[in-house]
Amino acid sequence: MSVHPQNPKSTNAKRKFPRSMMAIGLALFSATTIASAHASDAVVNVYSYRQAFLIDPLVKAYEQKTGANVKVVFAKKGLLQRLQSEGMNSPADVVLTADINQMAEFEAENLLQPINSATITANIPAQYRAPDGMWTGLTMRARALYTSKTRVKPGEVTTYEDLAKPHMKGRVCTRSGKHPYNVSLLASVITAKGEKDAEVWLRGVKDNLARRPQGNDRAQVKAVMEGECDVAVGNSYYFGMMSTNDKKPEQKEWAAAVNIIFPNQDDRGTHVNVSAAAITKSAKHYAEAVKFLEFLSSDEAQGIYAASNFEYPLKEGVALDPLVASWGMFKADDRNLSEIVGAHTTATKMMDTVGFDH
């Protein structure tokens, strides 16, 4: 604001700037400056697309072990945009995503820096890490099918392609097509069968939906139990979480009503995705961030992932949770994840073209 010299002609509207207002202004200003002051160095700030309760056990274990202070900020959407607008001043050191495409976007927007760690290279197999070291996968999950125990005959649904076949008319439930999990699934179909066939498939699935895409993965299983549909698409770990949910025992009933099916066992395998981690370009605590990621790839953390989240650990030699193991081994569609990343934009747009959600 510019400061004007006094104009003697119009005494009406002109007054001296009240000192009280200036005092308030200064007070507010200094308050914000203090609020934005940097914290100490034993800190890792995490922007996470993974829900807080999934990360909590790992964070607690790490904090106990090292005495570091890990601050996790969770959001479903918008972390990338936030990181972009914050630029070099972003407080975030680490990004955690629940999907490979989410991570690929961070890389595409040039928001990451390489993770220099021999430990991580040793712990995580190469196909689950970015070739340029920009990110690493931490856990694997399958995009499974949940079929009604009573209304779906064995062998009736064994592939993703079956979801688009006429006999599934009005029997399929899924969450929004724009959700990253479904976009990645479509991207995997695009890379396997080509754009044209993938679109035909997507239209077929849409025509077979029992209801407009809505709710989360668990809600689809609930819908199967209640008879709203017969087959649901959902991530594998939800089966474990629902089966063991003592806090909400009704979810055990949902899980008990369905079989988990790992599709496409006779051809390319079940679509799998990884939860991934990366270090931001603007990280203020790079060394701490690397240490934190190394921990996440360690036997201990991978064990926690397996036991409390029912995911598939990526580090070799870490045991599956017995419940997960009881679902049986399955053939994963383990083409390089970067293929799926490459088809991501096409997949997002195809969801619009087909109008999957509407």
Place this chain on the structure above:
Amino acid sequence: MPHTVASPGPTSATRRFTLPTIDVWAVGTLAVAVAVAMPILWVLGLALTPSGDIWQHLVDTILGRLVWNTVLLMVGVGVGTFVIGTGTAWIVTMCRFPGRRIFEWALLIPMAVPAYVIAYVYTDLLEYSGPIQGLIRDVFGFETRHDYAFFEIRSLGGAITMMTLVLYPYVYLLARAAFLEQSVCVLEASRTLGKGPWTSFFKVALPLARPSIAVGVSLVMMETLNDFGTVDFFAVPTFTAGIFDVWLNMNSPSGAAQLASMLLMFVIVLVGLERYGRRKQKFHHTSTHVRALPGFQLSAPVATLAFIACALPVTLGFIVPAWVLGMYATDFYQDTLDADFWTFTGHSLMLSGFAALIAIVLGVFLAYSLRLGQTSWVRTLTRLAALGYAVPGAVLAIGILMYLGWLDNTIDGWSRETFGVSTGLIFSGTVIAVTFGYVVRFLSLSFGSAEAGLSKITANMDGAARTLGAGPMSTLKRVHLPMMQGSIMTAALLVFVDCMKELPMTVILRPFDFETLATFVHQYASDELLPEASLAALTIVGAGIIPVILLSLTIARARAGHTGQGQAAQTTEPALIDLEEVAP
């Protein structure tokens, strides 16, 4: 506004220093207007930057659907609120039936419920796994969805119904005030000339009240455009939903800004409609003869119908959702408390209170500055800046995030270069960003109230005060502020409650480890956890009821007074002012 210059100018004996004197009013008005207009300008600027092939993709795929759904939603909610609002207003104003006095204020209460909250509640009740359909299946022995037909609540029709149920009070309030204002003479003339009550309503009363109703409906439509929570939850592809999708899922800020600019065109049409409505208002006082409306005594069957017509919107819009939330809350309040309820409540109260305070200070400042007289272009700019409530939160959110991000990094870059010191992020990701958003959006409420309050104070007061030697600031402090205390308090309350309910901007602009009641309810409800968040939802509704009670009291007073001629004109006025400003 940190002024650091303290030059030792002409000093009096009692003052140790003085600041360089500036024209606080003109410069301040300009500064506020520019700051408030900035987010919108930023969006328009961003829309001009290339968005790759996103725009073509939108045109090819979803744009038509967005326009069509947005128009349908607006028309649907507009018609719905018009019918319910005007109908109930007419019934309670002109007819006599049991319960009328209760309905006069009770019809306002659904206004306290945010549209997204009612949407969550009815989805829980009416979806396939909800109690109603469950009961139907149990009673008739149905097994699956294919055995019977039931409407899908998560749909455009569902969204129209939800928004209509909580937005009709805007139309009701304005229509009722207009009906009360009408001279009974014109109605008597109509009846004398042989027209029945229905014809009199359609041919005389309704056309006379049209301007007020148009204002009410355009306010409702602005609210509809702003809605994010409901359309997001129901997956109805409207502009607001599309903006979020393009921005966050396709990561194209410029594509989102292009959509937002298109949305602004809708807003301009609405503002035009609203202005048009107000303009005509001046013409409809055809007679100064105002006395108590006679009231049609309804026969028992008709009275029953009237009772039902009034009871239904209140029941569906408030009683059912409040009851369901109450039931959930008694079972699950512990979960809400465990989820850090008090922290969220503290955040909501702090943000809303802070925003209300700033909005009031700035609103009074702007209104008083205009009263003191400013050049015409400053006036125009001020009026433009006060249009914030018409601009959907999603649009403002994009503008603010981008603008503040740029500002922060510019300041930081400059400071690094000049002093070698990083200032870090001063605005983005702090409560300042979200408070700024609230103030931009709700400044119109406080500005409008302050202007209305000031307009009732005769200019002779200013003259007298100034003749006695008081400057403008001291006149404002000692004369005007005490006289307009009432409207200021109301405005502060309205801004406060609107901030408590606000969702789209809060979601985007809040600091990241920072939940408010609204974002908490939104997050839980979209994860199928409404019961666990019910206490928080109830708290928002509870806060919303406070201004509704105040409005109800105004209405009660208006009713008591509308026998006296002069009084009638005066007592209906506050209600009218309030509503034009009630834009959550």
